[in-house]
Amino acid sequence: MTDNNTQKKFFGIMSFFIKLFQIILYVPLQIIFIPFAVIGLIVGIYKGMEKSKKLGVSFSAIKALQYRWFMHYFDTRPDTRSIAFIKNFPCESHFGLLSIFGALIISQRLFGFTTRFGKISRPGEENFISTAARRVLIFDRIMEKYVDEMEQIVIPGAGFDLIALKYTKEKNVKVFELDQVNTLHVKTETLQKAGIKHHWITYIPVDHSNESWVDKLLEAGFDKTKKTLFLWQSVSLYLDADIVKKTLREMADLCAEGSIIAQDFYSKEFSSGEYSKIVKRQMKVIEKRGEPWKFGIAMSKNSKAAVESFLIECGLKILEINQFGEKLDIEPFYCIVEAEKL
């Protein structure tokens, strides 16, 4: 017992000095980067806020793409396609991101100074800050698990996610991506500029809130008799509850035997901004860009049961559920669910 305590104390002191040493190396590097970071910040704000507004592109989709950039450079998920995409993307600045985060990236790579960007939380120990990265990895895993057994993949609200390009190239599967017209237009133009092949994907412009995505999907060649994977990542938060329900019921109706619907949900506490001050701030920034958070499930009592009963209303049943934060001393605030038709 005493030996254990001494050992723990020793490792605690060691890791304190290692961290201190890393900070001492990082600070001068960051100082060198300051002038670049200032320019990068201005360019980044112009492209991310002004240019994207002019082009009518989804701001939340830009933010989701940014995470994929962080994950690539902070070595938690290699993604050269998203990097090539960002270099040609009118609404984000690769130079801006590099100049702002360059010192941290170099410090992590050269002397192991790891910040939250370079860490992935353990399952069930996620908080708001670590959610985006874990989410991306879980949806990757879902795609890997099902891609070879599916005949069609449908990604509503695909935004600038390149997951389909990563997993379906040269596979015998039909892929449909849906999103609002301006977002898809900028996506395909950027893919073209970046020289990223995407000819096997059918892009379908649609606004879920006032158009029938099902009619458009069927017109584009979707086959109701084929086994399909629906990936609905980070979209329901932005839709009214009745649209979320209607969309899920429609997905269930389109499911042939063996089809899977993978989706995520935030809690009501989260979508109303009550979860924390950081969440409220983030909510306000996104709201200003015309994408208010609208939908959440009341998860404060029994989150799994709440999600289960919501899905039953939509004609679906849970096959697997990942509840973020469930091992911490907090109520789960977000979950990713794999479901099938009831």
Ligand SMILES: C[S@@+](CC[C@H](N)C(=O)[O-])C[C@H]1O[C@@H](n2cnc3c(N)ncnc32)[C@H](O)[C@@H]1O
């Ligand atoms: C947070 S982004 C997620 C994008 C992508 N799924 C990802 O994970 O990177 C939300 C996406 O939902 C789309 N979206 C929101 N409301 C929509 C609507 N009414 N009709 C179609 N797409 C919508 C946005 O355009 C945006 O691309």
